[in-house]
Amino acid sequence: MKRTVWVASFLVLAGTIVSWKVGRAQEASSDTIKVDVDLVNVLASVRDKHGAFVNNLTKDDFQLYEDGKLQTIKYFTKETDLPLTIGMLVDVSASQQNLIEIERNAASQFFTQVIKKKDQAFIISFGADSELLQDLTNSPRLLQRALNDLKLNAGFQGIHPSTVPGADTPHGTVLFDAVYLAASDRLVHEVGRKVMVLITDGGDQGSKLTWQKAVEASQKVDTVIYSIYYVDPGFYSRGRFGFGGGDKGVLQRMSTETGGHVYEVDRKHTLNNVFDELQEEMRSQYAIAYTPTNPEKDGGYRKLDIKLKDKDLKIEARKGYYAIKPGSEI
DSSP, X not given: OOOOOEEEEEEEETTEEEEEEEOSOOOOOOOOOOOOTTOEEEEEEEEOTTSOBOOOOOGGGEEEEETTEEEOEEEEEOOTTSOEXXXXXXXXXXXXXXXXXXXXXXXXXXXXXXXXXXOEEEEEEESSSXXXXXXXXXXXXXXXXXHHTOOOXXXXXXXXXXXXXXXXXXXXXXXXXXXXXXXXXXXXXXXXXXXXXXXXXXOOBSOSSOHHHHHHHHHHTTEXXXXXXXXXXXXXXXXXXXXXXXXXXXXXXXXXXXXXXXXXXXXXXOXXXXXXXXXXXXXXXXXXXXXXXOOOOSSOEEEEEEEESSTTOEXXXXXXXXXXXXXXXX
16 A cells, blocks of 8 residues: 655745655654753763773762863663653665665664663654654554665656756755754654664755754754764765765764764674664663753753763763753754
8 A cells, every 4th residue: 555645844944944754643652751841961871991881880980060060960870761762864865775675674673672661763764855754653563664665765867866966856865954853843842861863874965954953953852863874885986976985974973962972884793783782872871960050041052071080981971952941942
């Protein structure tokens, strides 16, 4: 049966109305979580010098600074069962065409292993535009159905696709717009732990927004971005393309600013291996909360700096947040 597609939401981006398409209705959760709006919540992962996760730290091992001022940590837990909301964004542009089937199979196994009773996930594909294949659900069956709908979206006509705007198509890969929409339209109303998982080579051609705006939207809704850098070398080795394999650097910046990590797929490190490591990381986080000494909700950016007593350990946590009033537009 052919799936009906209709426009579900509109946002104004850089003077242009941008939409994504929705394929299925939302499956609502009955769980309700109460939050303290005066608290700032930070998720942190800690690794040793060999890259292994460190899971035995206490509150006294951390020092947290906001705009250079030491803060008092009010809550600290290594609770790995906090509700988790995952937004998976899958690149289906021309440069990923040969990888889609691998992505579909690996993502299906990932969701089967990760999604617990109180967790939720949604799936977006992006290429020439963004399509919401499955709204928030905790059903692996529905997520699998959405993954089955992953298909090339290069926005071109003819035999030879291109990701260069203005060549075969005015758009190529709207990565930054997709991240912005996921944050502002789907994750904004969620509570608990929120992450985006990007499967892409990092190339963006055609977005109306910059990566900085995408990161800002993610920071405003307390979302961590995990990037999976996945490149098809054969695509970029063709003579007609004068650029390299995507843009790992922009993925690094987006993940670093939000407290995430960049995973890279290669011959020795498969996508399944990456998903296993990502699952371990999301279940190995420290949840830190504090009441800031600056109580103003003026919408300003507050810089965060978390230090560890053990200098041989490396922490991954977001670099800041926006002090916005609850319910404010992002």
